[in-house]
Amino acid sequence: MSEETTLTDKKIFTPFNIICGIIIVVGLILTILRFTKGLGAVTNLDHNNPWGIWIGFDLLCGVALAAGGFVTSAACYIFGLKRFHSAVRPAILTAFLGYAMVVLALNYDVGRPWRLPYPIFYSQGTTSLLFEVGLCVFLYISVLFVEYSPAALEWLGFKKIRNLIVRMTLVLTIFGVILSTLHQSSLGALFMIAPSKLHPLWYSEYLPIYFFISSIFAGLSMVIFEGSLAHRFLHHKMDETHLAESTGVALGFAKAASFLMMGYAGIKLIGIAIDNHWHYLATSWGQWYLLEIIGFVMLPAYLYALAAREKNLILARWASVVAVLGIVLNRLNISVIAFNWNLPSAQRYFPSWMEIATSIFIITIGVVAYRFIATYMPILYKHPDYQEHQ
Amino acid sequence: MGITRRKFLGWMGAAIGATTISGQKTQAATTKQFEGHPGSGGVLHDITRCIGCRKCEEACNKVNQLPAPEKPFDDLTMLDNVRRTDDKTYTVVNRFPNDSGTSPVYVKKQCNHCLEPACASACFVKALKKHKTGAVVYDASLCVGCRYCMVACPFNIPAYEYNSAFSPRIMKCTMCQPRLEKGLLPGCVESCPKEALTFGTRKQLLKIAKQRIQKYPKRYIDHVYGEYEMGGTGWLYLTGTSFAQIGMREDLGNISAPQLTAGPLSDVPIVVGLWPVLLTGIYAISRRKEKIAKEEQNEAVAATLSAANEEMEKKLAELKDKMEQQKEAAINLEIKKALKEAADQAKEDDGNAPADGPKEEK
Ligand code: SF4
Ligand code: SF4
Numbered sequence: 001m002s003e004e005t006t007l008t009d010k011k012i013f014t015p016f017n018i019i020c021g022i023i024i025v026v027g028l029i030l031t032i033l034r035f036t037k038g039l040g041a042v043t044n045l046d047h048n049n050p051w052g053i054w055i056g057f058d059l060l061c062g063v064a065l066a067a068g069g070f071v072t073s074a075a076c077y078i079f080g081l082k083r084f085h086s087a088v089r090p091a092i093l094t095a096f097l098g099y100a101m102v103v104l105a106l107n108y109d110v111g112r113p114w115r116l117p118y119p120i121f122y123s124q125g126t127t128s129l130l131f132e133v134g135l136c137v138f139l140y141i142s143v144l145f146v147e148y149s150p151a152a153l154e155w156l157g158f159k160k161i162r163n164l165i166v167r168m169t170l171v172l173t174i175f176g177v178i179l180s181t182l183h184q185s186s187l188g189a190l191f192m193i194a195p196s197k198l199h200p201l202w203y204s205e206y207l208p209i210y211f212f213i214s215s216i217f218a219g220l221s222m223v224i225f226e227g228s229l230a231h232r233f234l235h236h237k238m239d240e241t242h243l244a245e246s247t248g249v250a251l252g253f254a255k256a257a258s259f260l261m262m263g264y265a266g267i268k269l270i271g272i273a274i275d276n277h278w279h280y281l282a283t284s285w286g287q288w289y290l291l292e293i294i295g296f297v298m299l300p301a302y303l304y305a306l307a308a309r310e311k312n313l314i315l316a317r318w319a320s321v322v323a324v325l326g327i328v329l330n331r332l333n334i335s336v337i338a339f340n341w342n343l344p345s346a347q348r349y350f351p352s353w354m355e356i357a358t359s360i361f362i363i364t365i366g367v368v369a370y371r372f373i374a375t376y377m378p379i380l381y382k383h384p385d386y387q388e389h390q
Numbered sequence: 391m392g393i394t395r396r397k398f399l400g401w402m403g404a405a406i407g408a409t410t411i412s413g414q415k416t417q418a419a420t421t422k423q424f425e426g427h428p429g430s431g432g433v434l435h436d437i438t439r440c441i442g443c444r445k446c447e448e449a450c451n452k453v454n455q456l457p458a459p460e461k462p463f464d465d466l467t468m469l470d471n472v473r474r475t476d477d478k479t480y481t482v483v484n485r486f487p488n489d490s491g492t493s494p495v496y497v498k499k500q501c502n503h504c505l506e507p508a509c510a511s512a513c514f515v516k517a518l519k520k521h522k523t524g525a526v527v528y529d530a531s532l533c534v535g536c537r538y539c540m541v542a543c544p545f546n547i548p549a550y551e552y553n554s555a556f557s558p559r560i561m562k563c564t565m566c567q568p569r570l571e572k573g574l575l576p577g578c579v580e581s582c583p584k585e586a587l588t589f590g591t592r593k594q595l596l597k598i599a600k601q602r603i604q605k606y607p608k609r610y611i612d613h614v615y616g617e618y619e620m621g622g623t624g625w626l627y628l629t630g631t632s633f634a635q636i637g638m639r640e641d642l643g644n645i646s647a648p649q650l651t652a653g654p655l656s657d658v659p660i661v662v663g664l665w666p667v668l669l670t671g672i673y674a675i676s677r678r679k680e681k682i683a684k685e686e687q688n689e690a691v692a693a694t695l696s697a698a699n700e701e702m703e704k705k706l707a708e709l710k711d712k713m714e715q716q717k718e719a720a721i722n723l724e725i726k727k728a729l730k731e732a733a734d735q736a737k738e739d740d741g742n743a744p745a746d747g748p749k750e751e752k
Contacts, residue, residue, distance in 0.1 A: 035555060036555055037553070037555055038551075038552060038553045038554050038555040038558060039550075039552045039553075039558070040552030040553035041553070043552070045550075045552060046552070047474065047475070047476050047477070047540065047546070047548075047549040047550060048474070048546055050537035050538075050540035050541055050550060051537065051541055074669075077673070078669050078672055078673045078676070079672060079676055080673070080676025080677065080679065080680055109536075110534050110535045110536050110537075111533070111534065111535020111536075111537070111550070111551075111554075111558035112533070112534055112535045112556075112557070112558065113534075115515075115532075115533075115534045115535075116534060118515045118532065118534055119514040119515050119534065122515070122532075123515040123516050123517075123532050124514075124515075124516070125513050125514040125515050125516040125517075127510075127511045127648060127651075127655070128511065128512050128513055128514040128538065129512075129651055129654060129655065130512065130514040130536060130538045131514035132655070132658060134514055170673065174665070174666055174669045174670065174673075177665060177669055178661060178662060178665045178666065178669075181661050181665060182658060182661055182662075185654065185657075186654060189651060189653075189654035189655075190538070190541075191541075192650050192651050192653075192654065193508055193511070193512055193541070193542045193647050193650050193651050194508075194541055194542060194544070195643070195650065196544045196639060196641065196642050196643075197541070197544075205653065208653075208654045208657070
């Protein structure tokens with residue numbers, strides 16, 4: 001919190017700081033509770049519902065929404081769309097912090113967090129998709145750290161090593177895409193082991209592809225959404241290039257997301273056709289499913305297309321909010337809402353307020369860290385010593 | 391944007407293609423049935439013989455040193471609610487009303503010790519393993535507590551010690567693996583007064599089960615539950631009441647858990663092998679495009695420049711021409727003017743003495 005106070009320069013008790021302070025205090029109390037009394041003391045998890053929102057929201061949504069890192073850097077460095085260059089650093093930073101929050105949340109969720117390195121270093125359960133997820137996330141977070149590090153090194157003034165890392169950009173980007181492809185899709189594949197528990201409308205042999213493609217437009221949407229937040233609160237930190245390119249980034253991403261989302265809605269329907277699950281659409285689960293697809297995929301896709309055509313930045317931002325909510329809805333549907341759908345309602349899971357508060361606490365830590373880094377390090381602007389492109 | 395879009399689609403096309411191919415492989419694999427380790431054991435639970443005395447629950451609690459229950463095991467009011475296994479109970483007996491409305495049916499529930507266990511294939515540290523005795527055993531010293539095994543188990547068997555902060559364990563029936571190693575029967579089997587539980591190799595048990603069905607076709611439904619369910623289970627069930635009635639799912643299918651996830655797992659090498667090639671290719675193309683664009687740009691600039699030069703020269707030449715013309719005209723004019731002046735002068739001077747100034751000498 002001490003950084004917080006120096007951040008604002010003026011007052012300590014700004015609304016932002018007060019709210020953050022309260023959340024962090026509550027979060028710390030819950031943390032103590034969790035690690036001294038066990039999961040049972042803070043969560044509503046039970047034997048039938050072993051995974052709650054710490055997995056469904058913190059892990060699944062966190063990873064999907066952090067996909068902006070690999071999408072943006074791939075667009076810029078591999079696809080050669082240099083006009084997105086100024087979006088790369090903020091996207092990488094968000095991705096890095098996003099994954100850091102995911103790992104933090106995992107420490108709360110698993111029973112013995114000090115054993116989290118086990119699957120990688122001690123006893124590899126290679127038949128498990130969770131193993132693949134764990135390995136890829138571990139490798140990718142390392143890659144993200146390296147990708148992010150030039151900003152910190154510029155800030156600290158370590159020129160040589162910074163230049164060395166910048167020269168590895170292409171390799172790092174390719175690594176990032178491979179690892180992201182693997183773990184984004186594997187997160188969906190996690191649920192393929194439980195066809196008897198996940199509602200047939202959401203269960204599909206194509207879950208890995210659904211997760212991968214939706215992660216791309218989740219990442220694109222998050223870059224747009226986060227851009228609008230940054231413009232509001234960190235405008236003074238942006239240099240001319242960033243400001244000049246940002247509208248183009250948002251509209252370009254909006255257009256790409258619109259195409260992807262339309263394609264995604266299409267393959268979702270193909271999945272239903274292949275399994276011949278049309279009849280489920282007439283049930284109340286079907287309505288819920290259609291709400292997700294029409295209201296939170298097709299609608300934002302349409303809004304994006306409109307925004308790109310009319311060059312309407314505000315509309316693109318609103319569409320990104322809907323699209324991000326849609327991703328959250330989708331991931332929660334698969335992991336919590338439509339999972340165990342056939343259990344009687346008394347045995348269904350609903351998160352406790354403490355689980356929700358802990359999730360908010362973890363997000364808050366991420367936001368504070370972003371603010372700190374974006375305030376001090378060259379994220380939204382280029383460091384004066386390193387003006388050349390790349 | 392046009393090219394980007396195409397590239398994006400091509401990229402995805404490759405991903406979809408990769409998964410579809412392996413998806414077919416998964417399906418092809420399902421025609422094979424894994425028979426289990428040779429000689430691996432199991433238990434046959436003849437539901438028609440069970441009287442709901444809960445003696446097996448009691449024995450299980452004792453041999454596994456589980457905490458004492460709130461209500462004693464001879465308190466049969468526990469049967470009023472349908473229960474599941476939990477962190478203090480490896481096995482439960484449940485009571486269900488009979489189809490025909492006659493005496494109720496009692497069903498014992500515990501880990502089924504699947505031939506290809508979902509839990510073990512899901513565990514990312516191999517804390518759960520299928521032993522060659524047939525038991526699916528758990529090693530708490532490896533467990534991270536991710537609870538993916540609980541997500542994976544189609545029978546909702548593994549339970550978790552949610553209230554332990556420092557050493558929470560997965561809790562589930564071990565088929566009394568420690569006792570089997572000593573040559574003893576599982577606790578529940580030993581304690582059953584009605585021989586509703588029979589221990590043996592899975593092969594023997596299947597034979598016994600089918601014999602019973604054949605001998606008493608009225609007493610039993612013609613299906614051994616667990617022969618094929620989820621790829622086959624170590625525990626097998628005989629019943630006279632429909633499975634739906636007694637809380638046993640019939641929609642699990644015969645595909646074992648490892649086959650369900652074989653597709654995505656086999657995609658890993660494809661992605662790892664294909665992506666670098668594809669991405670470097672795309673990079674090369676975009677670089678080349680950039681290079682060509684740059685060259686073209688340079689050419690265009692040069693062309694414009696030289697065109698501009700020519701134009702300039704032309705203009706200059708024109709200007710020069712014009713200027714010369716003007717100059718000439720001006721000179722001519724001057725000369726004319728001078729001539730005229732001279733002529734005027736001459737007229738004026740006519741009578742007078744010849745003056746200075748130019749004279750006509752014609
Ligand atoms: S019944 Fe469940 S816990 Fe037991 S072996 Fe099968 S998958 Fe594992
Ligand atoms: S909870 Fe333990 S036994 Fe179960 S999958 Fe996770 S690590 Fe394996």
